[in-house]
Amino acid sequence: MKKILFNVNVGLILLTCCLTSCSARDYSQYSYVPYQRNFDKDFNIYCWQYHSAWESGIEASPSNSININKIKWMQYELPCPIYKMKEIIHEYANLDNLDYVHVIIVSYPATYQDIENAYEYDLNKKKTYVYLFNQLDLPVPDKLK
Numbered sequence: 001m002k003k004i005l006f007n008v009n010v011g012l013i014l015l016t017c018c019l020t021s022c023s024a025r026d027y028s029q030y031s032y033v034p035y036q037r038n039f040d041k042d043f044n045i046y047c048w049q050y051h052s053a054w055e056s057g058i059e060a061s062p063s064n065s066i067n068i069n070k071i072k073w074m075q076y077e078l079p080c081p082i083y084k085m086k087e088i089i090h091e092y093a094n095l096d097n098l099d100y101v102h103v104i105i106v107s108y109p110a111t112y113q114d115i116e117n118a119y120e121y122d123l124n125k126k127k128t129y130v131y132l133f134n135q136l137d138l139p140v141p142d143k144l145k
Contacts (some may be wrong), residue, residue, distance in 0.1 A: 025050070025055075025079055042060075042100030042101065042102075043058055044058070044059045044066070044102045044103075044118070045058050045085065045089075045102070045104070045136065046058070046071055046075075046104050046105075046106050047082070047103060047106070047132050048075060048107065048108040048110070049108060050079065050108055053081065053082075054081070054082045054132065054135070055081055056079075056080050056136075057071070057074030057075065057079070058085065058088070058089075059074075066118065068110055068112055068115055071110040071114070071115070072109050072110055075108060075109060075110060082132070082136065085136060086136050086137050089136060089137075090137065101138050102118075102119065103132050103133055103136065104118045104119075105122070105128065105132070121141070121143055121144060126144055130144055
């Protein structure tokens, strides 16, 4: 009986540890490598809230190829905290030569409506956009000033 209770207790402890670690993301081993080859003259930065923090992902050369699956993959496979995205942008992109940087706020997980409205700033979220541009150390577009 004691052995069964011990095994149940160990199982509960392991389950608790697993659930606790699943609720937070670990960025300590974050790598710049996935983004190194992605920079071009223009790009989109997708931003979303995960719990109380802002995360982001980047897509170079925005075009009609944007789709919901790419954004969801970024959200689950390459979530990048805003402070780290700022470092990546400034390390790998020559900001003086960028033609276009667009910050797009999406839901978590992203929705089709997010993509449909990707290039139109929702002025109800003006303060949030300004905050994100400032956090990324990017110039705030005139539309948002």
